[in-house]
Amino acid sequence: MAAETARQRLAPLAEEDTLSLGERAYRRLRESIVQGMLPAGRKISERSIATELGISAQPVREALRRLEQDGMVVTLPRRGTVVAEVGPAQLGELGRIRAALEGVACALAAERIDADSLASLAVILKRMTAGTEAGDTEALDEANEEFHALIHRATGNLFLIRSLGSLRAYDHLGRHRAIGSTPRDLPKALAEHRGIVAALRRHDPALAEARMRHHILRSLVTNGVLPPPPRPMRRP
Incomplete structure (x- = not known):
């Protein structure tokens, strides 16, 4: 009670x-x-x-x-x-699944995206640039949601859109519990978003998928949802 x-x-x-x-x-x-x-x-x-x-x-x-x-x-x-109880291990697993699906979505979007959607992404990038320069995380979160939602819609695949919509909730849950980004991480995220848009403009599915997947995995590491990848061993 x-x-x-x-x-x-x-x-x-x-x-x-x-x-x-x-x-x-x-x-x-x-x-x-x-x-x-x-x-x-x-x-x-x-x-x-x-x-x-x-x-x-x-x-x-x-x-x-x-x-x-x-x-x-x-x-x-x-x-x-x-x-339901969603622990750190499950959040990490779901994060990896989301990274894979976001990559697939970006690849499909690279094949199907039209000029109007690319123009809308350019507008969102300008807002992201302004938000990064101002350190406005609230504005960046809003722009980021629109960025990914637009790419999802560009796939034209309803199953993928719904699946990613469900996984986004776990992304928010992970970020809510996580240590969180620092202002130093914001320019890195902006550069990654610009790289994704550049791949979409080139209609290059493989590059778009690789860049999106890297972006999601890097953000999960930054937010403490996933551990950092092991460093490659140096040869003696």
Whole structure:
């Protein structure tokens, strides 16, 4: 009971939002898990969550089914639905999977991306440059989300888009728990994003995949989700 009163209540969903109630409930619950408002092991009541969000139980039920598919909640005997425990080892494994899928997505995007999408990426890069120079991590996070989402859309592959959307939640969870980047890491990330866009402009799938995969793995190491790769042994 004390844990219930200590937890922040979920903000009601706004009626003017254009997404479906199920989608909005899914995103709100996923964000609450990532931010720690709904900690691991916490039991989730459909009825209480629906009351807090100001909606009926059906969209909440739909959201919980999706979260269970994502592995963020589990249904246990005699306990019901609880928030899943995602440890460092699992975050690392999921990070490697995401790096591979992001690479595949970038390769497909290099084959299919059009001039309008490339122009939009150029605009995002300008925002990233400004955010890097100002050290504005909030603006950089927003631009980074748009950057990857645009590349995902350029693939035209709905399965890949949905799979990466689910894995992004674990990326946020890892970053929320991680040590985090320092200002010195920001120019490195900007250079990597520029390199990815250059490969997309050349419509070079192999180069785009390699650069994207390197970028994701490097960011996971920077954020402490993955250990640094072993240094090559020097020959005597």
